[in-house]
Amino acid sequence: GQNIDQPTEMTATEGAIVQINCTYQTSGFNGLFWYQQHAGEAPTFLSYNVLDGLEEKGRFSSFLSRSKGYSYLLLKELQMKDSASYLCAVNRGNTPLVFGKGTRLSVIA
């Protein structure tokens, strides 16, 4: 079966750094997506990791270790607008994404 685990909720302070972890066990793996979803809105694409290592994109970075079935999303210099759900999703090829339940991040002053 497909299994993707991420923490349900996290809280962090404005200006701080937060790391959201994701572990996965799936039949097939072509890459891992991170999406951000604000309440009532569409999930929006943040990053896509295919190879091992760290991908940096502004305040957001994403890391992948395929041998460990592990990824994390790193958010730096947190802003209040970063309060949202962060979804980890595995791409198994030309097949639909398999999603985790999402991590609800609350940024507090």
Added chain:
Amino acid sequence: EAGVTQFPSHSVIEKGQTVTLRCDPISGHDNLYWYRRVMGKEIKFLLHFVKESKQDESGMPNNRFLAERTGGTYSTLKVQPAELEDSGVYFCASSHPRTEQYFGPGTRLTVT
């Protein structure tokens, strides 16, 4: 470039009624996906179109759900008759082959 659009944004129907959801993908995207998120659960795949053909419909819950994509452009998802457990948010996404999927804002379906 316009994003993925979905209609309606919210639908409230009674058990036993029929509802049709519509998705307009990004122009030029051959791949179209339907997903559903039930309260408290993860987003789950329903089916995948490549142009007008159903590539994978393994996620469709049962035969009360019917999806079409005539002409390979917009898609509809009909639920007939609706049951209480069908309540949730239905997302549509589209993509080029082997690239990131762009999601629509979703249709929140409430069956009472």
